[in-house]
Amino acid sequence: MTGGWSRGRLLAFDTETTGTDPEQARIVQYALAWVGGGEATEATEVLVDPGVEVPAEAAAVHGITTEQARAEGVHVAQALAEIVDAIAEAQRQSIPIVGHNLRYDLTVLARECERHGVPGVDAVLGQPLAYVVDTLVLSKRADPYRKRVSAEQGAHTLKTCVQTWLSVPWDDEAAHGALYDALMSARVAYKLAGLRREIGAVTLTSLFDAQRAWAAEQAASFQHWLRTKAPDERRDPNAVINPAWPVVPAAAKEPTP
Numbered sequence: 280m281t282g283g284w285s286r287g288r289l290l291a292f293d294t295e296t297t298g299t300d301p302e303q304a305r306i307v308q309y310a311l312a313w314v315g316g317g318e319a320t321e322a323t324e325v326l327v328d329p330g331v332e333v334p335a336e337a338a339a340v341h342g343i344t345t346e347q348a349r350a351e352g353v354h355v356a357q358a359l360a361e362i363v364d365a366i367a368e369a370q371r372q373s374i375p376i377v378g379h380n381l382r383y384d385l386t387v388l389a390r391e392c393e394r395h396g397v398p399g400v401d402a403v404l405g406q407p408l409a410y411v412v413d414t415l416v417l418s419k420r421a422d423p424y425r426k427r428v429s430a431e432q433g434a435h436t437l438k439t440c441v442q443t444w445l446s447v448p449w450d451d452e453a454a455h456g457a458l459y460d461a462l463m464s465a466r467v468a469y470k471l472a473g474l475r476r477e478i479g480a481v482t483l484t485s486l487f488d489a490q491r492a493w494a495a496e497q498a499a500s501f502q503h504w505l506r507t508k509a510p511d512e513r514r515d516p517n518a519v520i521n522p523a524w525p526v527v528p529a530a531a532k533e534p535t536p
Contacts, residue, residue: 285472305329328352
C-alpha cells in the first residue's frame, strides 16, 4: 500500500488478560474492530474462558472474574482461531493491525496458540506479519522526552496518548474493556499519521521496518536508563530489555536428553 495508509481500512486489536507477563498471560477478552476507509465500523468484543483462574489483581483492572469468564466466555481455542483468522485476512488485504503496545498482545496471542495447539498467524499466512501499526512505538518516536503524567500514569500509556494526541477525555469506565482500547488506539494512529510524515506519508512496509528499528532503539534506551546507578528503586544494573518487535520469539527449548 502506498502512503496514506491511515485513510484506508484498519483492523484495531486489543486483549484483556490474566497478567502482565506475555509468556504466562492468558486471554480473557479480545476486541477486533474494522474501522476507517470510508466504511462502517464492524466491531466485536468477546469474553474468553482462559481455562485457568483469573488472578484478583487482573480482575481488579478489567473487571472480569474467573466465574464470569467460565460462565460467559467462549472456549479459548475458538477465540484464538477467530483472532488469527481476522488478522490473517487483514494481512492478505494489506490492512494493518493497529493497537497500543502490540508487542504484548501479539506475543500473548502467539504463546496462547502454541499452548493450545492452534495455528498462529504466521502459520496460517505462511509468512510473518508484515502490516502492523503500534501506537506505543509511534508515540515514543513522536515525543520521546514526554514526562510521566503522575506516579500512576506513564508518559506513553494509551490513556496519556488519547489525552495528549486527541485532546479528548479518557473514559475510565469504558477502558476496562478491550474494545474501547482498540478503538482509541486506531484514533491515535490516525492522528499521528497526520502529524508526522515519517509515520503517515510512507508505505506500510517502510513503516513496519521503521517501527522495528524504533522499537529496538527504545528498548536500548530504557535498558540504559534502568542500568544507570541512581537511588530510584526501579533501576536495575542488570536489566535486559528484549528489543524484538512486533512479536517476541519464544525462548529456545533445551534439547531432550
